[in-house]
Amino acid sequence: xxxxxxxxxxxxxxxxxxxxxxxxxxxxxxxxxxxxxxxxxxxxxxxxxxxxxxxxxxxxxxxxxxxxxxxxxxxxxxxxxxxxxxxxxxxxxxxxxxxxxxxxxxxxxxxxxxxxxxxxxxxxxxxxxxxxxxxxxxxxxxxxxxxxxxxxxxxxxxxxxxxxxxxxxxxxxxxxxxxxxxxxxxxxxxxxxxxxxxxxxxxxxxxxxxxxxxxxxxxxxxxxxxxxxxxxxxxx
Amino acid sequence: xxxxxxxxxxxxxxxxxxxxxxxxxxxxxxxxxxxxxxxxxxxxxxxxxxxxxxxxxxxxxxxxxxxxxxxxxxxxxxxxxxxxxxxxxxxxxxxxxxxxxxxxxxxxxxxxxxxxxxxxxxxxxxxxxxxxxxxxxxxxxxxxxxxxxxxxxxxxxxxxxxxxxxxxxxxxxxxxxxxxxxxxxxxxxxxxxxxxxxxxxxxxxxxxxxxxxxxxxxxxxxxxxxxxxxxxxxxxxxxxxxxxxxxxxxxxxxxxxxxxxxxxxxxxxxxxxxxxxxxxxxxxxxxxxxxxxxxxxxxxxxxxxxxxxxxxxxxxxxxxxxxxxxxxxxxxxxxxxxxxxxxxxxxxxxxxxxxxxxxxxxxxxxxxxxxxxxxxxxxxxxxxxxxxxxxxxxxxxxxxxxxxxxxxxxxxxxxxxx
Numbered sequence: 001x002x003x004x005x006x007x008x009x010x011x012x013x014x015x016x017x018x019x020x021x022x023x024x025x026x027x028x029x030x031x032x033x034x035x036x037x038x039x040x041x042x043x044x045x046x047x048x049x050x051x052x053x054x055x056x057x058x059x060x061x062x063x064x065x066x067x068x069x070x071x072x073x074x075x076x077x078x079x080x081x082x083x084x085x086x087x088x089x090x091x092x093x094x095x096x097x098x099x100x101x102x103x104x105x106x107x108x109x110x111x112x113x114x115x116x117x118x119x120x121x122x123x124x125x126x127x128x129x130x131x132x133x134x135x136x137x138x139x140x141x142x143x144x145x146x147x148x149x150x151x152x153x154x155x156x157x158x159x160x161x162x163x164x165x166x167x168x169x170x171x172x173x174x175x176x177x178x179x180x181x182x183x184x185x186x187x188x189x190x191x192x193x194x195x196x197x198x199x200x201x202x203x204x205x206x207x208x209x210x211x212x213x214x215x216x217x218x219x220x221x222x223x224x225x226x227x228x229x230x231x232x233x234x235x236x
Numbered sequence: 237x238x239x240x241x242x243x244x245x246x247x248x249x250x251x252x253x254x255x256x257x258x259x260x261x262x263x264x265x266x267x268x269x270x271x272x273x274x275x276x277x278x279x280x281x282x283x284x285x286x287x288x289x290x291x292x293x294x295x296x297x298x299x300x301x302x303x304x305x306x307x308x309x310x311x312x313x314x315x316x317x318x319x320x321x322x323x324x325x326x327x328x329x330x331x332x333x334x335x336x337x338x339x340x341x342x343x344x345x346x347x348x349x350x351x352x353x354x355x356x357x358x359x360x361x362x363x364x365x366x367x368x369x370x371x372x373x374x375x376x377x378x379x380x381x382x383x384x385x386x387x388x389x390x391x392x393x394x395x396x397x398x399x400x401x402x403x404x405x406x407x408x409x410x411x412x413x414x415x416x417x418x419x420x421x422x423x424x425x426x427x428x429x430x431x432x433x434x435x436x437x438x439x440x441x442x443x444x445x446x447x448x449x450x451x452x453x454x455x456x457x458x459x460x461x462x463x464x465x466x467x468x469x470x471x472x473x474x475x476x477x478x479x480x481x482x483x484x485x486x487x488x489x490x491x492x493x494x495x496x497x498x499x500x501x502x503x504x505x506x507x508x509x510x511x512x513x514x515x516x517x518x519x520x521x522x523x524x525x526x527x528x529x530x531x532x533x534x535x536x537x538x539x540x541x542x543x544x545x546x547x548x549x550x551x552x553x554x555x556x557x558x559x560x561x562x563x564x565x566x567x568x569x570x571x572x573x574x575x576x577x578x579x580x581x582x583x584x585x586x587x588x589x590x591x592x593x594x595x596x597x598x599x600x601x602x603x604x605x606x607x608x609x610x611x612x613x614x615x616x617x618x619x620x621x622x623x624x625x626x627x628x629x630x631x632x633x634x635x636x637x638x639x640x641x642x643x644x645x646x647x648x649x650x651x652x653x654x
């Protein structure tokens with residue numbers, strides 16, 4: 001079940017890399033958020049004693065602290081990753097009237113090829129180095145690492161500021177999947193802090209797009225090149 | 237049960253620098269920096285949050301929690317940098333927030349890799365990691381150190397990943413630039429120092445030395461290239477920060493005397509650089525431009541500012557009685573003790589080029605004159621000089637006479653690193 005979800009996560013990453021419609025990309029972010037939330041739930045269920053329903057229920061009550069923490073984390077994952085971040089991005093796109101990122105640095109087809117190669121390489125490396133990976137499933141590791149790398153490719157080839165934030169959100173999803181892949185857990189406070197920081201980062205960047213849009217018109221990274229040390233910048 | 241926050245000699249040193257600089261910056265900007273009461277409220281509350289997040293980053297004893305606080309410093313300072321909402325400041329803020337967020341995400345990947353490698357340790361408290369340093373798989377530890385060095389190095393302004401730094405420092409309001417340069421960079425350096433300790437306990441000190449020496453020399457090289465013909469004096473100061481962070485990285489990489497030198501360097505760089513940025517605020521107020529070419533005859537326009545500018549520049553370039561002279565002397569001595577003669581020559585040559593570049597710019601601004609125009613003296617309020625005078629006098633005193641207590645503190649802190 002979880003393996004299927006992770007494969008879907010990988011496919012959504014490929015789709016994001018090739019699509020140029022903003023709406024499609026935010027929808028994929030939503031999908032990834034939901035997948036991450038479900039994986040978090042499963043990761044916590046695995047910790048329970050599931051020999052019988054009764055044992056599961058009693059172990060729920062004996063670990064109230066852990067239960068509250070897990071519920072909090074699952075809820076926050078869902079709210080931040082599946083609801084707020086995609087919605088904020090949608091709102092920004094709507095406000096600034098951005099529908100597509102039409103002119104990437106090179107055609108979407110090549111991006112598809114590159115990200116497929118990255119995904120493939122991620123699997124190869126993860127499965128060939130299984131002994132170093134110790135207790136981590138190579139599927140998890142392969143998909144999350146290739147998502148992180150593809151997110152960088154995504155940021156490098158897209159031109160709109162908004163798509164850069166989408167790339168950043170994708171990067172954070174990859175990192176979240178990587179952190180889920182290790183059985184060990186961060187303390188709750190760290191997890192909450194990380195999610196909060198990511199959310200605020202996306203929010204601030206979204207606000208910045210609005211501000212930059214006021215001054216520059218349609219925000220595009222190629223316009224943000226005033227600050228330079230060279231002589232050329234002065235002449236323009 | 238571990239505490240999430242601790243205070244030891246190492247972060248006490250950083251905390252002293254942070255508090256002294258913040259108090260001076262507050263005296264400089266007063267409580268009425270923005271135009272309206274509403275803007276003032278927002279500015280000062282975010283300024284305070286920025287300060288708090290740095291305190292959190294310095295005191296925290298948990299790698300994950302440190303990450304949360306360091307990212308929080310990025311997010312709070314973003315507003316401070318774009319305070320004026322001009323075209324350039326928006327661009328600088330975008331670059332700053334985006335690059336630092338991406339960099340810090342990489343650092344988080346490093347933290348997860350460390351967790352993978354740490355096997356049964358299952359804790360990110362520094363003292364647990366130190367106690368079990370040899371149990372961590374060296375492959376994963378090396379990999380995670382590289383990620384963390386790049387990630388927090390982005391915040392610290394080490395060379396290949398420094399590109400946000402000149403933009404953000406130049407476009408931020410001067411008190412904020414002072415805070416960024418003198419305190420924010422330090423808080424990222426502290427995390428790297430904690431990891432350096434872990435690496436040396438795990439017997440991987442050599443990797444650290446190679447990586448940090450490379451980044452440090454590259455930082456100084458980049459400064460030497462750009463500062464030679466600089467157009468914007470705030471950018472010049474920002475590049476000088478890159479250079480000084482490079483010197484600190486080199487000092488740490490060299491070990492023993494070099495580490496003590498690096499810590500002295502870090503403390504005094506905070507004092508002197510914040511004073512210089514505050515003085516650059518005076519110059520910006522007097523001339524209304526950041527272009528070097530348009531600032532002329534500063535010495536007749538405002539005597540005190542011109543002297544603060546000149547003295548600060550002399551101190552930051554390690555001309556005695558600067559405490560930076562002491563620290564660079566220690567670092568060079570350690571270079572010779574390690575018998576790395578060629579690197580030492582490169583280091584000194586690059587420092588000389590930087591010295592020439594910055595000093596010629598500063599002298600030009602202070603003393604060059606237009607033949608036919610008479611400069612009218614302009615007065616500034618007293619609190620625009622007082623903090624810089626205090627910072628510069630403190631730095632000179634430290635350069636001539638280092639109090640025993642402080643030296644013991646620095647020695648203990650050096651012992652914590654290696």
